[in-house]
Amino acid sequence: DAGVIQSPRHEVTEMGQEVTLRCKPISGHDYLFWYRQTMMRGLELLIYFNNNVPIDDSGMPEDRFSAKMPNASFSTLKIQPSEPRDSAVYFCASRRQGGTDTQYFGPGTRLTVL
Amino acid sequence: AQSVTQPDIHITVSEGASLELRCNYSYGATPYLFWYVQSPGQGLQLLLKYFSGDTLVQGIKGFEAEFKRSQSSFNLRKPSVHWSDAAEYFCAVVYSGYNKLIFGAGTRLAVHP
Secondary structure (H helix, E strand, O other): OOOOOOEEEEEEEEEOOEEEEEOOOOOOEEEEEEEEOOOOOOEEEEEEEEEEEEEOOOOOOOOOEEEEEEEEEEEEHHHOOHHHHHOEEEEEEEEEEOOOEEEEEEOOOOEEEE | OOEEEOOOOOOEEEEOOEEEEEEEEEOOOOOOEEEEOOOOOOOOOEEEEOOOOOOOEOOOHEEEEEEEEOEEEEEEEOOOOOOOEEEEEEEEEEOOOOOOEEEEEOEEEEEEE
């Protein structure tokens, strides 16, 4: 089975530009999570979805960040406008229904905002 | 607040030496515990997990971890470290009835030849 797929793997953009990160979860998984990883703050949960519905977005840093999941096989995380402090690695993860099930992580998108 | 503590930010061991990485979680409802490993430039890979039953769990790559409820700990061990084990290791917990996985800050492992 294919794992969680993220694109692009690397993104370099200039401050003020819109950035869209993409994620395809593992087929059959009902939960999708977006994380951000930085040296200063470690791994932070930004938002998660259950059955395509956003459940908890309390980790989204500000209104510049938005996430959608239009169907069970695709999610986006958008930053508009981007700022240098958004530079980080963004991970997508998915898991099946059941709070104790394993989260499987994608390879991440390394975002650099100049 | 629910939290996970990994007291050691960096650990260096010699190849072939034994390893123990510490993890403590805040007391709460039934914890479900995980160890993930992240190699440079890679995503997180599950090493092992504990849900219930035998408190000593075996994982991939020769790792094991022991759950000690009395100490709120879930330490990761390996009897003989290989150079390829150099990576960052994350302990994580999710509590029964919740969906969020809470991660520790990670321990970066270096292996000397």
